[in-house]
Every structure is written in structure tokens, then in C-alpha cells.
Amino acid sequence: MALRLNDEQDAMLKGHRGEAMTLAMKAIVQYGNAFGAKRLVPIKSAHLAGTFRASIFKAYYQVLRRLVRADARVSVPTTLNPRPGEQLNILNKLVFRKQRELDEQMASFGVTPNYSCVCYDGVNVPQKGDVLAWAESSAVQYANSVLGARTNRCSVLMDICCALTGLTPEFGYLLDDNRVARLLVKLEIDKMDASALGYLIGRKAVNRVPIIEHHEFTQTELKNMGGSMAAAGGVAMFHVEGLTPEAPDIKTACGGEPPEMMTIRQSDLDDLRTKKRQDSGMVVFGCPQMTLDEAVALSENFIGKKVKVPTWFCLIPEAKRNFRRHSYYEKILAAGVEVHDFCPLPALSVTAKRRKILTPSGKLFYYLDESRFGNIADCLEHCGVS
Numbered sequence: 465m466a467l468r469l470n471d472e473q474d475a476m477l478k479g480h481r482g483e484a485m486t487l488a489m490k491a492i493v494q495y496g497n498a499f500g501a502k503r504l505v506p507i508k509s510a511h512l513a514g515t516f517r518a519s520i521f522k523a524y525y526q527v528l529r530r531l532v533r534a535d536a537r538v539s540v541p542t543t544l545n546p547r548p549g550e551q552l553n554i555l556n557k558l559v560f561r562k563q564r565e566l567d568e569q570m571a572s573f574g575v576t577p578n579y580s581c582v583c584y585d586g587v588n589v590p591q592k593g594d595v596l597a598w599a600e601s602s603a604v605q606y607a608n609s610v611l612g613a614r615t616n617r618c619s620v621l622m623d624i625c626c627a628l629t630g631l632t633p634e635f636g637y638l639l640d641d642n643r644v645a646r647l648l649v650k651l652e653i654d655k656m657d658a659s660a661l662g663y664l665i666g667r668k669a670v671n672r673v674p675i676i677e678h679h680e681f682t683q684t685e686l687k688n689m690g691g692s693m694a695a696a697g698g699v700a701m702f703h704v705e706g707l708t709p710e711a712p713d714i715k716t717a718c719g720g721e722p723p724e725m726m727t728i729r730q731s732d733l734d735d736l737r738t739k740k741r742q743d744s745g746m747v748v749f750g751c752p753q754m755t756l757d758e759a760v761a762l763s764e765n766f767i768g769k770k771v772k773v774p775t776w777f778c779l780i781p782e783a784k785r786n787f788r789r790h791s792y793y794e795k796i797l798a799a800g801v802e803v804h805d806f807c808p809l810p811a812l813s814v815t816a817k818r819r820k821i822l823t824p825s826g827k828l829f830y831y832l833d834e835s836r837f838g839n840i841a842d843c844l845e846h847c848g849v850s
């Protein structure tokens with residue numbers, strides 16, 4: 465059955481609220497019909513992922529220009545993914561030379577210029593049960609899994625259509641049945657590496673919701689594990705037994721007995737670590753971007769030392785502003801660490817001479833050519849500070 469609109473939504477589709485709203489409604493209705501949604505539901509917030517201005521996404525920018533001309537404004541609080549590091553070097557300046565135009569377009573829509581994939585860190589913080597329309601797979605993962613909110617992985621452009629209308633089609637992770645765990649992950653691990661664990665679960669679960677046997681993951685570990693899992697698989701939600709809000713126990717999260725089970729062992733985590741660390745010319749921390757607490761904790765390893773290879777901390781912009789006032793900030797700069805507030809993936813993707821990046825981020829490792837994975841201890845050792 466085709467998606468049914470109420471009178472107000474029907475009026476929006478027919479142009480009673482302007483051209484921008486009609487464009488957005490047309491897209492949402494087609495999107496909803498493609499996924500078998502029966503209705504549109506209101507959202508509490510949106511998060512947009514199309515924040516890099518590179519010439520390859522021409523059609524996207526054409527639509528944005530059209531929306532700006534039609535005076536489009538978001539209907540709900542809406543946050544933005546990171547910038548691409550457009551000032552980093554000459555090549556990046558060239559590739560992203562129109563970044564300012566995109567920033568201005570976003571500003572004209574009335575979005576919050578947070579420029580972070582960790583939008584849920586103090587800026588766009590959903591409550592349990594809130595319906596959202598978020599793009600950015602790592603943020604979607606955190607919202608569904610850790611906060612108990614409900615969002616699908618919106619694509620770029622569909623995220624804007626939802627933000628403008630304040631509506632999203634009801635399907636996928638908005639429905640109880642699709643939030644049930646289908647895969648139990650048992651752990652035989654002595655030294656937890658949540659990012660590696662997320663990567664391995666993502667590859668196995670693909671797009672099924674997993675439930676992980678109880679482990680006292682920190683908020684930082686949940687963030688980094690979710691980012692890796694969402695990249696290595698199509699996973700948009702996970703549960704942790706007795707920790708995440710929809711998994712008081714395994715039976716509740718699975719709606720009965722788990723249909724399938726896997727075990728991840730210490731040797732599986734260790735196998736993901738590169739054997740070719742020596743020729744890595746750079747170490748990158750912070751994908752998803754680091755929170756202030758995460759940056760402060762990691763900084764302790766660098767104080768009074770000097771890095772042997774270029775080392776980046778990529779922080780949430782607001783966290784970077786606060787970090788500058790922290791006593792560790794000057795000390796880690798003195799150690800040779802570069803502190804950035806953009807997304808390392810596009811920033812490094814256009815660099816002509818890649819330096820074989822070593823990273824403890826399963827997400828960056830998955831997406832960035834010529835990158836290698838190491839756990840945090842490996843990365844610190846390679847920086848020359850452990």
C-alpha cells in the first residue's frame with residue numbers, strides 16, 4: 465500500500481508552503497514508498513552529512529542552490545557533519561575551494577554550525593524514543609544504540625528533505641521489529657579494543673542488529689566501536705547486554721533466544737593489528753572526532769615527550785575550543801601533536817603523497833586508502849611516546 469499523507473502533509477506536497485517544501489515532500493514520499501513506509505512521522509532533530517564542497521557532487525550542489533533560491537529553512541534543530549580540512553594544504557585548498565559557498569548555503573537553511581559527527585556531545589542530544597532523521601553512520605549508530613532514539617541512516621540530501629519538512633517516512637529502525645537483536649556476540653577478550661571489536665562485528669553482522677555480551681564499555685568506547693561497526697558493516701544499531709537502553713538482558717533484546725551466535729577472541733582483535741607498522745609515516749587519532757575528555761586522557765601520554773612521526777588529534781570543534789584553555793594543550797603542541805577540528809578522511813584523501821596512516825579508528829582504517837590499523841598502544845608506541 466502506498467504511503468498515506470494527512471491533510472497538512474498533502475498541502476505541503478501540493479505547494480501550499482512554498483516550492484522548497486514541495487520539493488522536499490516529493491523526495492520524501494518517493495523515499496518512503498521505496499521502503500514500504502505507510503506514513504510520515506514528525507522528527508525531533510536532523511543531522512546532515514553533506515558538508516564537503518568538492519566538485520564531484522555536482523547534482524547535490526545544484527539542488528542546494530535551488531533550495532536556497534526558494535528560501536528553504538529547516539523546521540527542526542539540525543546539526544552538521546565536520547568540514548573537510550579545506551585549509552590544510554595547497555591541494556586541499558584547491559579541491560575544496562568552494563567550501564565557503566556550501567557553509568553559507570547551510571547557514572541560510574538555519575542549521576547549527578557545530579561541524580561535528582559527534583553532534584550528540586552537548587549540541588543535538590536526543591532523548592530515548594525520539595524519532596530523528598540523521599545521516600552520518602557513526603552518529604546514527606550512537607543515537608539508536610546508546611541513547612535509544614530512533615533513526616534510519618539517511619542519505620545525503622534525504623537528510624535535508626527531512627530537516628526542511630520536519631518529517632520522515634516510518635520504516636526500518638523506527639519500528640520495534642527492526643530493533644530486535646539477531647546475532648549474539650560472545651567475548652573472550654583479555655584486553656578490550658572497542659574499535660577493533662566494532663570493526664569485526666560489522667563485518668560479520670553486515671546489516672543485522674547484534675547484541676554484545678555484557679562489558680562495561682565507556683561512552684568513548686561506545687562511540688568508537690559504533691563508528692567502526694557502522695563502517696565495516698551496514699549496522700545502524702547494536703545492543704550491549706545490561707548496558708544499552710533496549711537490552712536489559714539478552715532475551716529481551718532478541719525477543720527470545722538469539723537466532724545466531726559468534727565469539728570474538730583476543731586473537732581476532734590482534735589479527736587486525738598491522739604487521740607493517742614500521743613504514744607508517746603518520747598517526748591519526750579521532751574518527752569519530754574526539755571529545756574533550758578523550759583528548760585530555762590521551763594527552764597524558766605525550767606530556768614532556770616528542771613525537772617521532774606526524775601525529776594528529778582530530779577533535780569536535782567545540783571540544784577543540786575548550787581544549788585550548790586546558791593546561792595540556794600547549795604541552796601536547798610542544799610534543800609535536802597537531803590538533804585539528806575537521807574530518808581526517810577527506811583531509812587526507814586528497815593529499816598527493818600519502819604517508820601510510822596508522823590509526824586506532826576502525827572507521828578511518830576502513831575508508832582511507834593506504835591506512836593501517838593499530839590499537840591505541842601500537843599507535844602511541846609508533847608516535848614514540850610509550
Ligand code: F3S
Nearest residue numbers: 581751752753807809
Ligand atoms: Fe566523523 Fe569523519 Fe570519522 S565524519 S566518523 S571523523 S570519517
